[in-house]
Amino acid sequence: MKKNALWLLLFVFLVGSPFFAIAEKAEEVPMVQGRVVLGYIEHVVIAGDVDLEALMSPVHHFSELGVLDLKVKEENGEKYASFALRGKKGTTKDFKVKVIADKAKPDGKKQPIVVRMPLCLGKFQLTPQFRLVDRSKFEQEVRLGRRVLAGRAVIDPSTTHAAMPDCKDLATKKSSKKSS
Amino acid sequence: MSCTVSKGDTVERRRTGTPSRGRISGLVCVLIVFSLLSLSCSSDIFLAPKKDSLGWVEQVSFPEFEAILDAKLDTGADTSSLHASDMKLFIGNSGKTVVEFRIEDHNGKDQVLQLPLARQAKIKTKKGTLQVRPVVKLVVCVGAQFEEIEFTLVDRSHFEYPVLIGRNFLAGKFVVDSSRSFTFGPSCQAAGDKI
Structure with a gap:
C-alpha cells in the first residue's frame, strides 16, 4: 500500500512538474530588450486611489487626463486647477492641483492646462505631467504618451491589461484602509 | 497468479497482472528525462512567439506603387491611414466604385492612383467627432x-508623417518602443514576388 502511494506521488510529480513550471513562468512580467511589455490598454491608478483605464499612445509626446468641471483660479500669485476625476466604479473625487503650464500659443490658441499627478502603471510609480482635457467621447479616460512610456515599456498592440497596478504606495493605502 | 500446463507439455509459468521491474524503471527514466527537458525549455514552447521591436516612427514601403514613406506606429489606433490629396470617387468600368487619389513619397515624387473602394469608414477624430x-x-x-490591410484615405498634410500604421497591421507582429525611431527600413523582398 505504501509502495503504491509512493509510486503515485512520484508519477504525479514527474507528469505535473512541466505544467507547474509553465504556470510559474507565465506569472513573470514579459520583457523585451530590458523593457516591460504593456498592452495597448492598461489599468492605472491616479493619485493613489482613482482607478482608470489608459490608452498607450507612443505617437503622442504628451499624456492626457480626462477631467470634469475644470476651473482655474489664482491664489497668492499661483494658478491652481480644480477638477473631478470619475473612477471606473463611477465615484468621483475632487482635486485641486498647482498648474504647471497655461500659456497661449503664438497664434493665440490656448494650450490645455498642464498639472502633475501621481500615476501607478504596473510597477512604475511616477508623477508625470498631464494635459487636463475632456475625454468623455473616448473610451479611456487617460492617454499616456512618449514622455511616460519611453525608456520604461514597449507596447504590444495585440494585448491589453498585461500589468495590473502594483505600486508600493497602493499597497500601503490598501493595508491602511483594511486595518481601519 | 501462475498457471501450469499439464504433464507432457511444455511447462509454462506465466505471471500476469504485474509489469516487470525493468519496464517500470524504463518508464520512470522516460518521465524524468521528459520532466527535465520540459522544466528547462517548455515555457518557450507554450508562451506566445517573440515579436520584433520597432520604434514609434519607421519607414514603410508600398510595393504596389514603389513608394517609401515615413509612418507613425500607433498602438492607440485600430486602423491605418494614408495621406491622400485630390480624392475623387467614381463608378469604374466594372460597375464598382473606384477611388482616385494623389500620394507623394519621401522623395517628393507624386503619383496618382486608382483603387477599388473597399468601404467607407467612420473614424473618431482627436476632437472626438466622427468623420467618414x-x-x-x-x-x-x-x-x-508585409500584409494587405485596409487604409483610410485622409488629408494628413497638417501632420508630420503621411502614414499611420494601426493595430490592424501591428497586432501579432511587433511591439512598439517609444524611445526609438527609424530602427530599420522596410525589407520585404518576398512582397514584390507575391503581388
Missing part, C-alpha cells in the same frame, strides 16, 4: 513583414 473616410486595401511592408 474612403477605405482602400494596400500591401504595406513594415520591417521584414
